[in-house]
Amino acid sequence: MTTPTAFTSVSALIRRETSMVYDEGKEYLVEARLAPLAAAKGLTLEAYVARLAFEPDERRKVIDALTINETSWFRDHTPYQAFTDEILPTLLERRSTTRKLRIWSAACSSGQEAYSIAMLLDQHLPAGWEYEIVATDIATTMLERVKAGRYSQVEVNRGLPATSLVRYFTRVGREWEIAERLRQRITVRHLNLAAPYVGLGTFDMIWLRNVLIYFDAPTKQDILRRMLPMLALDGYLLLGSTETTLDLPEDLAAAWRREPIGRVQVHRRAGAPPPSTAPAVSTTPLTMTGA
Numbered sequence: 001m002t003t004p005t006a007f008t009s010v011s012a013l014i015r016r017e018t019s020m021v022y023d024e025g026k027e028y029l030v031e032a033r034l035a036p037l038a039a040a041k042g043l044t045l046e047a048y049v050a051r052l053a054f055e056p057d058e059r060r061k062v063i064d065a066l067t068i069n070e071t072s073w074f075r076d077h078t079p080y081q082a083f084t085d086e087i088l089p090t091l092l093e094r095r096s097t098t099r100k101l102r103i104w105s106a107a108c109s110s111g112q113e114a115y116s117i118a119m120l121l122d123q124h125l126p127a128g129w130e131y132e133i134v135a136t137d138i139a140t141t142m143l144e145r146v147k148a149g150r151y152s153q154v155e156v157n158r159g160l161p162a163t164s165l166v167r168y169f170t171r172v173g174r175e176w177e178i179a180e181r182l183r184q185r186i187t188v189r190h191l192n193l194a195a196p197y198v199g200l201g202t203f204d205m206i207w208l209r210n211v212l213i214y215f216d217a218p219t220k221q222d223i224l225r226r227m228l229p230m231l232a233l234d235g236y237l238l239l240g241s242t243e244t245t246l247d248l249p250e251d252l253a254a255a256w257r258r259e260p261i262g263r264v265q266v267h268r269r270a271g272a273p274p275p276s277t278a279p280a281v282s283t284t285p286l287t288m289t290g291a
């Protein structure tokens with residue numbers, strides 16, 4: 001059993017290094033996920049936790065073990081529908097000069113989100129267009145998985161249409177490997193969302209889904225504030241279906257405008273062109289008329 005001291009120490013470590021909140025009541029989770037790491041070192045859980053302060057590699061393993069990496073292909077479906085029905089056609093018009101799209105899958109887990117977007121772009125981008133998807137996460141084991149682009153049968157059964165499996169995957173032993181041409185479009189980077197975003201450039205769209213729920217209110221606000229300059233003025237931010245900007249302080253809530261697209265609420269920067277505005281070629285701010 002985890003002692004209260006060991007739990008407090010792990011909870012503080014996770015808070016310090018990832019900003020994730022591991023409150024009381026999660027002792028069972030800490031124990032279940034760290035026991036194998038302690039056993040691999042031949043230590044009790046308490047002795048293992050006591051050594052973490054001196055062992056950065058083990059700390060990284062603990063972070064990886066305690067992140068919640070739940071994900072699936074085309075998760076929740078409706079954001080992907082909004083993407084192909086409205087967001088992508090609008091971006092195609094607005095980027096008709098550069099013919100390049102940059103999309104950020106922030107908190108990408110094992111990559112199903114990034115590769116789902118890549119499949120849609122592969123199908124819908126006209127010839128001559130380029131795209132880059134930057135996939136970031138704090139868990140290094142997850143990033144290795146994105147790079148490898150290999151998934152188990154159980155994983156491909158979760159949300160991936162059979163036609164996409166046939167079209168984009170090759171069987172390798174007991175796993176399925178995603179096509180090289182999609183893997184080439186994904187730039188994988190280690191990134192803590194609670195730390196500065198350096199050298200990422202700006203994006204036409206940011207998928208920040210199912211991760212804000214793990215942070216406290218000040219961290220969530222800080223992240224959403226720092227996301228603003230990461231997004232092109234006419235870009236789109238997508239949050240998870242249970243995540244909202246409704247609880248933000250007034251100035252920050254005003255900086256993110258909510259816009260319904262189909263059954264999804266997307267978020268746009270204040271000053272972004274309203275939905276009905278004829279697309280302009282440049283990303284110069286348009287004068288807002290009542291949006």
Ligand SMILES: C[S@@+](CC[C@H](N)C(=O)[O-])C[C@H]1O[C@@H](n2cnc3c(N)ncnc32)[C@H](O)[C@@H]1O
Pocket residue numbers: 017018019020067068069070071072075106107108109110113136137138139142191192193194208209210211214240
């Ligand atoms: C539940 S998954 C969401 C995956 C995907 N976005 C989706 O919606 O299916 C949450 C991911 O957030 C990552 N994460 C947690 N804290 C993070 C942080 N501080 N910075 C970056 N990623 C973090 C975890 O490693 C995990 O892979």
